[in-house]
Amino acid sequence: MTTASSADHPTRRDFLYVATGAVAAVGAAATVWPLVSQMNPDASTIAAGAPIEVDLTPIAEGQDIKVFWRGKPIYISHRTKKQIEEARKVPVASLPDPQSDESRVKAGHDQWLVVVGICTHLGCIPIAHEGAYDGFFCPCHGSVYDTSGRIRQGPAPSNLPVPPYTFVSDTKIQIG
Ligand code: FES
Numbered sequence: 788m789t790t791a792s793s794a795d796h797p798t799r800r801d802f803l804y805v806a807t808g809a810v811a812a813v814g815a816a817a818t819v820w821p822l823v824s825q826m827n828p829d830a831s832t833i834a835a836g837a838p839i840e841v842d843l844t845p846i847a848e849g850q851d852i853k854v855f856w857r858g859k860p861i862y863i864s865h866r867t868k869k870q871i872e873e874a875r876k877v878p879v880a881s882l883p884d885p886q887s888d889e890s891r892v893k894a895g896h897d898q899w900l901v902v903v904g905i906c907t908h909l910g911c912i913p914i915a916h917e918g919a920y921d922g923f924f925c926p927c928h929g930s931v932y933d934t935s936g937r938i939r940q941g942p943a944p945s946n947l948p949v950p951p952y953t954f955v956s957d958t959k960i961q962i963g
Contacts, residue, residue, distance in 0.1 A: 838963035840955065843899065851915040853904060856962045860904035860912055861950060862923070862936075863960075870921060870934035871897055877933070884945045888935040891949050901960065902936035902947040913947070923947065 836857045843863070846852055851864040866874075874888040892900060904923070906913050911927035918924030919940070920933035930941030937946040952962040 836963060838961050840959055840961050842959055844958045848898070853915075854962070856950065859950075861962060862900070862902050862904045862915055862947075864900040864902075864915065864934075866898050866900055866934055873921070874933055874935040874937075883938050886935075886937060886946055888937075891935050891937070891946070893954060896954055896957075899960070900934070900936060901949060901952050901962070903950055904947070906930055906943055907938065907945045907947065908941070908943040 839854065839856050841852075841854055841863060843865070846863065846865045848865050849867050849870075851862050853860050853862055855861065864870075871888070879885045879887050889897075891902075902923075904912050904915075906925040906927065908925065908928055908930050911925050913923035913925040913930070913932060915923055918931040920931055922934045922936060922939075923932040924930075925932075925941065925943065928942050930943035931939050932943075932947055933939050935946075936949070938944070950962055952960050955961050
C-alpha cells in the first residue's frame with residue numbers, strides 16, 4: 788500500500804528510474820547532435836566567410852535581429868507597412884547618399900531589410916529602432932539612418948551597406 792508519505796517523497800528506487808531516464812535522454816541528444824553539427828560549417832569556416840542561412844520565421848513584423856557574417860554584425864529588419872512607406876515617400880535626390888528603397892531590398896520581399904550594422908562614419912554599431920527616422924541611430928557621433936538604412940543626418944558619409952544575400956525560400960535567406 789502506498790502511504791501518503793511515500794507518494795510525497797520519492798523512494799530511492801523512483802529516483803533511480805528518473806535518473807536512468809534522464810541519462811538515456813541526454814545520450815540520445817548527444818548522438819543526434821554530432822550529426823546535426825556535421826551538416827553546418829564549423830566556426831573557422833564561418834569566420835572565414837562561408838555563407839550563412841537565416842530563418843526569418845521567428846522575426847515578427849516591426850522586429851529586428853542581429854546575426855554575424857564574416858565577423859560583421861548584420862541587421863535583419865522585418866519592416867512594417869508604415870516603415871516601408873516612409874522609406875519610399877522621400878525624394879531620392881534629396882538624400883545625402885541617393886539610393887531608392889527598392890534598390891536596397893529584394894523585389895517581392897520588400898518587408899525585409901538586410902544591412903551591415905556598422906556605421907559608415909567611424910565604425911560604431913548603430914542601434915536599431917532609434918533616431919528620428921525609426922531606422923538606426925549611431926550613439927558615437929549621432930548619425931541617423933532611416934528605415935532603409937540610408938543616412939539622413941549626422942557625419943556618416945554613406946548608407947549602411949547591403950551585404951550580398953539571396954532568398955532561398957520565402958522564409959529563409961542566405962547571406963554571402
Ligand atoms: S561612428 Fe557612427 S556617427 Fe561616428
